[in-house]
Amino acid sequence: KEDRDENIRRVGLVAHLLSRNGVIVLVSTISPYRAIRDQLRRRIGDFVEVYANAPLEVCEERDVKGLYKRARAGEIKNFTGIDDPYESPIDPEVECCTAQETLEESTAKVLAKLEEMGYLPVVAQA
Numbered sequence: 306k307e308d309r310d311e312n313i314r315r316v317g318l319v320a321h322l323l324s325r326n327g328v329i330v331l332v333s334t335i336s337p338y339r340a341i342r343d344q345l346r347r348r349i350g351d352f353v354e355v356y357a358n359a360p361l362e363v364c365e366e367r368d369v370k371g372l373y374k375r376a377r378a379g380e381i382k383n384f385t386g387i388d389d390p391y392e393s394p395i396d397p398e399v400e401c402c403t404a405q406e407t408l409e410e411s412t413a414k415v416l417a418k419l420e421e422m423g424y425l426p427v428v429a430q431a
Contacts, residue, residue, distance in 0.1 A: 306389075310341045317345035324351055329424070337385045339392040353422065355415055356397040361386045363404045398422070 313336050320330040336342050346352040364386060365373040376384035383389045394400075399418045401411035419425040 306338065306383075309336075310338060313338075313341050313345070317349065321345075321349045324349065335385055337389065337391040339394065342394065353399070353419065353424070354394055354397040355399045355401065356394045357401050357403055357411075358393070359403045 313334060316332055316334055320332050323330045342354065346354070359367075368374070372381060372384070373387065375381045376387040381387075385391050399415050401414055403411060406414070416425065420427045
């Protein structure tokens with residue numbers, strides 16, 4: 306857990322440094338612990354959490370590298386969702402239910418929220 310938290314903390318630090326200098330930063334990580342996500346939210350300020358919500362079974366079906374299978378066989382320890390928890394966000398700005406939504410639908414949901422929050426200009430639909 307400590308190694309994962311430290312990794313997320315470092316990614317957050319770089320994102321914070323970039324955003325302080327006017328760069329829009331998108332970070333995609335497996336960040337299983339709510340406490341570190343909340344800590345980064347407080348530190349960064351301009352923080353939009355997008356929860357890519359997928360049931361464990363769907364994650365396993367999509368696993369082209371076979372990591373879940375190896376984790377279930379005991380070859381990989383502390384694997385999120387298998388023998389290490391994933392703490393779902395309580396109130397993310399956006400939740401994409403990827404088992405039901407297409408990639409395009411999830412993308413549209415994220416972009417709409419960023420427009421609503423003023424991070425992106427509103428694009429008129431034709």
